[in-house]
Amino acid sequence: MQNTPRDKLHALLQSLDNAARRSGRPAPRLLAVSKRHPVTAVAEMASAWRQERPGEVPAFGENYVQEARAKAEALAAAGGPPVEWHLVGHLQSNKAALAADLFDWVQSVDSVRLAAALGRHRDAGRSPMNVLLQVNIDAEPGKHGCAPADVPALAAAVAAQPALALRGLMAIPAPLPEPERRREAFARMRALFDSLRTQHAGVDTLSMGMSDDAELAIAEGATMVRVGTALFGPRN
Template identity: 45%
Template sequence: MVTLVSTQSETLLDAQLAAIRMRIQTAETQFGRRPGSVALLAVSKQQPITRLLAAYTAGQRAFGESYVNEALTKQAVLREQLIDWHFIGRIQTNKTRLIANHFNWVHSVSDFTHAQRLSQQRPPDLPPLHICIQVNISAEETKNGLAPAALADFIKIVRELPRLSIEGLMTLPAQTDDFSIQRRTFADLRTLRDQLAKPELPLTTLSMGTSDDLEAAIAEGATIVRVGTALFGARAGDHF
């Protein structure tokens, strides 16, 4: 059993978590969203286990990790906590078995080989692996994700794979401080979802929005916002 020694840092984290929850609730109200319709995914990559446990103690249950080996270490230590583990990083072919075995969600699927391996390697005694298809909505060369035009065909073939459950779409758009541009970009992903959703595949999840743009994402239909910086503090290269 992991125990938590209260520190000033953990007290601050409690306040930051409460502030993020309030931002989400305020945006839900402002943009006519149903209360509680937007879930918070705490981006905990490169954070010490004590900070994850502090967030857990404050009621956070979903955590997003980008590095498989780091995540496995945390999962081993926190195995008694009822944590919903989400993989949000770039998928490496040699890591798919570990991802399939140790995560509940994968937000970054955009390669059929990876999807096929995740399907084949998901243990039959576990529920199907929840996945989001990553879309490169801003057409950035440095980012993974499918082009919008390729999305329909990709979903069609991935749907046939067993042990996977396509929940919706994810994007990490180009950074901007312009709220109207943020909204238009997220609206593009929502429009794609609306065009592709079917009764048998509702694509109810829109994983979009981070520390800097979660209000715009919520305005355009986000159901999961991925927040790291506003919760745990900034780290070099962070975009959450």
């Protein structure tokens, strides 16, 4: 029975590797989505990650700036090795200054205004912030993300910011019950990604797929998957 953080991490990494092998794709990078889980759980998973993948920096995804900041400060105060922080939730422009200081990656950039705010607030003495454009691939009402047709203009706006590094795309397709319909959305994301790569040399990341559809996303070319429940259990 998989009880320890390392057991859960090992099983998940093995399943991702197996899915990639079956589809003839490279194994994707894992982002452990730690939102609404305590900092103790993050610290335990970070330790397990370093044991399982020595030399690899653990990467954690958060939805809220304030929650992520509290966790980052707690881990830093404990004196542990560094981790990589990704914002995967919607970011309002008025919180761009906090996000630009805290996160290594923002995966949810969906407007020129937000890109400009992040670029303005990122310390020029630091490495550029890694940015993914969030795409509302299924045109769901009320869901954040730019329209697929807006990707080229938004990408150009990000690339024009010296303090930002355009790395690729992120999407959360509609949670349709039919796997093939989800796979079709992932395929459309891959087409957008391939097109973007022809225009911007630094683009290398397609973030899509979560606990229940990671295998489908990998088959369509995801280079990063975002998994929370399989690692941390249900959220409170």
